[in-house]
Amino acid sequence: xxxxxxxxxxxxRGATAIFVAILSVVLLSCAALSVDLGNAWARKRAVxxxxxxxxxxxxxxxxxxxxxxxxxxxxxxxFLGDNAVTGQAAITGSQLINGITTxxxxxxxxxxxxxxxxxxxxxxxxxxAARVDFGLAQVTGNDHTDVQRSATxxxxxxxxxxxxxIPFWLPSGCGYGAADADTTGGAAAPAPVVSTSSxxxxxxxxxxxxxxxxxxxxxxxxxxxxxxxxxxxxxxSPSQAGxxxxxxxxxxxxxxxxxxxxxxxTVTNIPNNTDRASLRFYSPSGAFFVDYAxxxxxxxxxxxxxxxxxxxxxxxxxxxxxxxxxxxQNNSVVRYSSNYLTFRVTxxxxxxxxAPATSAAxTSAAxTxxxxxxxxxxxxxxxxxxxxxxxxxxxxxxADGSSTQRRLARNIAGGIDHQLAPFVFAPSQTPSKDCxxxxxxxxxxAQPDIVSSSDPPRxxxxxxxxxxxxxxxxxxxxxxxxxxxxxxxxxxxxTRCAGRSNVTIGGVSINNDVLSCFxxxxxxxxxxxxxxxxTQAMLDPAVVKSPRFVWLPVVLANDxxxxxxxxxxxxxxxxITNETQTTAAVDDGxxxxxxxxxxxxxxxxxxxLTFNKAALPVDEQSTxxxxxxxxxxxxxxxxx
Numbered sequence: 001x002x003x004x005x006x007x008x009x010x011x012x013r014g015a016t017a018i019f020v021a022i023l024s025v026v027l028l029s030c031a032a033l034s035v036d037l038g039n040a041w042a043r044k045r046a047v048x049x050x051x052x053x054x055x056x057x058x059x060x061x062x063x064x065x066x067x068x069x070x071x072x073x074x075x076x077x078x079f080l081g082d083n084a085v086t087g088q089a090a091i092t093g094s095q096l097i098n099g100i101t102t103x104x105x106x107x108x109x110x111x112x113x114x115x116x117x118x119x120x121x122x123x124x125x126x127x128x129a130a131r132v133d134f135g136l137a138q139v140t141g142n143d144h145t146d147v148q149r150s151a152t153x154x155x156x157x158x159x160x161x162x163x164x165x166i167p168f169w170l171p172s173g174c175g176y177g178a179a180d181a182d183t184t185g186g187a188a189a190p191a192p193v194v195s196t197s198s199x200x201x202x203x204x205x206x207x208x209x210x211x212x213x214x215x216x217x218x219x220x221x222x223x224x225x226x227x228x229x230x231x232x233x234x235x236x237s238p239s240q241a242g243x244x245x246x247x248x249x250x251x252x253x254x255x256x257x258x259x260x261x262x263x264x265x266t267v268t269n270i271p272n273n274t275d276r277a278s279l280r281f282y283s284p285s286g287a288f289f290v291d292y293a294x295x296x297x298x299x300x301x302x303x304x305x306x307x308x309x310x311x312x313x314x315x316x317x318x319x320x321x322x323x324x325x326x327x328x329q330n331n332s333v334v335r336y337s338s339n340y341l342t343f344r345v346t347x348x349x350x351x352x353x354x355a356p357a358t359s360a361a362x363t364s365a366a367x368t369x370x371x372x373x374x375x376x377x378x379x380x381x382x383x384x385x386x387x388x389x390x391x392x393x394x395x396x397x398x399a400d401g402s403s404t405q406r407r408l409a410r411n412i413a414g415g416i417d418h419q420l421a422p423f424v425f426a427p428s429q430t431p432s433k434d435c436x437x438x439x440x441x442x443x444x445x446a447q448p449d450i451v452s453s454s455d456p457p458r459x460x461x462x463x464x465x466x467x468x469x470x471x472x473x474x475x476x477x478x479x480x481x482x483x484x485x486x487x488x489x490x491x492x493x494x495t496r497c498a499g500r501s502n503v504t505i506g507g508v509s510i511n512n513d514v515l516s517c518f519x520x521x522x523x524x525x526x527x528x529x530x531x532x533x534x535t536q537a538m539l540d541p542a543v544v545k546s547p548r549f550v551w552l553p554v555v556l557a558n559d560x561x562x563x564x565x566x567x568x569x570x571x572x573x574x575x576i577t578n579e580t581q582t583t584a585a586v587d588d589g590x591x592x593x594x595x596x597x598x599x600x601x602x603x604x605x606x607x608x609l610t611f612n613k614a615a616l617p618v619d620e621q622s623t624x625x626x627x628x629x630x631x632x633x634x635x636x637x638x639x640x
Contacts, residue, residue: 011031026060040132044147046085047127051151052080059636062155064108064120073097073106076125080104087131087147089168102146104128111154122639140244152640156625159457160551160571163415166487167394167408169463170554170610172569175276176529178580181606213284233288234323242335244269246279246326254311256319262292263308267326267337272300274328275475278308280336281343284320291327311343319347374591394553395511399452400482405471412475413484420449420553421457423567431558435460435565448565460565461553469602476576476596476603478506486510488576488596492547505593506601511547514585515575518543526581528615539615548576548595552610573616574608 033348053366058075061068074093080091096106104127108120116122129146151505168181219361248265279292292309315322321344326337411417425431426445436442438450442460447457477486485491490502490509497517502509516525523538542548552574555566577595579585587594597605 018191035135040147042147043085043087043130043132044149047088047130047147048149048151050080050083050085051125051127051149053083053122054127055153056580056636056638058125059123059153059155060634061122062153062636064116064123065118069097069108070094070186072123073349076106080125080127085127085130087133089129101126101148102129110634121140122152123153123155124150124152124640137270150640151638153636154287154639155634155636157421158635159419159421160573161415162417162419164551165416165420165571166550166551167396167411167416168552168606169392169394169461169566170552170572172556175531175574176610178578179574179608179610183603225516234289235517236325238337240334240336241338242271242328243331243464244328244335244337245339246324246337246341247342250343253344253346254269254316256316256345256348257313258308258316259312260316261308261310262306265306265324265326265341267304267306267328268302269304270304272302274301276329278306278327280325280327281311281315282323282325283318284322315343316345318452319345320506321345344574348438374386392463393468396449396458397452402482405468406481407478408468408471409475410482410484412472413480413487418452419457420461420568420571421447421459422569422571423459425567430557431567433566433568437564442565443567446567448567452498461555461568462564463555464567469599472603472606473506473598473601476510476606477510487534487550488547493545496542496546503587503589503593505596505598510593512546512587513546513575514579514594515548515611516579516584518546523615524581525579525609529581529609530612534612536613536617541617543575544616546575550574550576552608572610572615574610575606575613576606578607579609 026514044625054076057070061072061075064072070093073096077091077093077096084090091104095103099105104125105244106126107124108125109122110116110119113122129148129150131144131146133144136140139274170179245268246265247268248262252260252262254260265279270277281290281292284287292311308621318319321342323340324343325340393408394411394416395404396407396411396416396418398410400407400410402410421437424445430444431445434443435448436542437444438448442448446454447458448460449462473487474480476488479489486508488510493511495502495512497513500514500517502514503512504510518540519525519528519535519538520540528538529535550573551571553568554570554572555568577585578592578597581596585594586592591598591604596603596606597607
């Protein structure tokens, strides 16, 4: 009985050997296939990279039209060739739009992926097939495989998100740094110093010529007898005076309500540590002033040739001798020039009763206001030494039709409910600081912010230097009447800064971040408020998550007192805080609360620190909306 059992055992061992032999062939085939498929996978990744690069590099030509379709295809073919992958054949632009997919293809669609023939904002690039030859894997019966990959890009318009846009505006030319918006209409000018001077005998009358420069013609009116007349004019205190000197013709003259162009002022002996300079015109009484020609200075520049700028009724409506000072500033310390020049506004002479009106020599009529198109856009509003606030309230409508005060609070709390965009002046247009009016018409291309609409985006906003304190209190802190939490409420984002915590204002827990706690790699606030040399490495990307991070529109403005519709030229990031480049944030637990100065149930001053957008993450620098050619700024994004 034992011998048959041994025979069965030997038979089992033979079967196992056969099974192992068969399995070895299968395993070797799988190993060979794995090697070749690994090569195919690596080739596929290379082709995907090629498609991504080519689509992004040529995407700037979007949107596609009948006129540029071939150009786009040619550009894609160029980048495909520059990044060619092993196993691909050379390709031309014409082949990419011939409908044959094996040699690569470029197709265009709308943003939703539907078919499109012109104005197409989305492009898909299918790279040419890359052949991967097999080695050992040929035992499977396949000697190669073809690899193709695609990439889809879309052109979008680059604008800040509406929910981060608060209803305030900044005038152009102020540079980066601390800015205030107050609700008092501005602090009064320094107390005037009484001085006595002899009124000069006018021997000539200034007349504004058609070119806007001041010229003189002999007056037919009798000359008054010189008398000693007390003149109340502003004089800076010794602590306010600097050593720099304002040079130029003095006096310059213009008729009352006339317009002239000032083009010969210089500032010399400027200290090395100065970063900004501007001109300030003090009225004859010293009761108010008007600023002009703010300029950013390089350290050590030492002098400034002030560019030409227009002076109109903001000055010429008030006759008398205006005093012109040069102001310089560094780290918020302001100094007046050691001298002043005189700008004389001469009252229009009354016609002589002893002579017929026709006997007077003809003169050019002085315009009653400056032409908006004559205002050079490269001369920004003055920004040095302001004590009345650097920015004003934006009166922007809402789709819900809420009243002025309610919509202000809602726009602060939740952001403006429609899209704003920069004004893009046509090549044939002269840039203007005034978009026009509903009564007299608007500039071509102007989209005044009189309706809550994003189609098209609004590019002309209504500025107002006054601010509604109670509405600011609700919008920033306690919340709007529509249930929207206050912008700074901790429910929107708790305090992230180490060593700081939420504070309670008006019974609401409020975020208490400061901008400096988001700095990194040794950067300072002074670094991110420079014009040049600012990088993303300086600022933690988490800054955009703080409810104190906002965007503000920048407008072309003749003066902060300018009202009416003004064109948007850019948007600037800002942080709500009273921190500056050189001073820490202040929260005294009473009225001064880290950028929000409180008086009862009202905000008397809102303070922000603006900085260079280059410090932000790329996505936040170029937040996008659906492409709109009227916006004028676009960015290409990889979407598939």
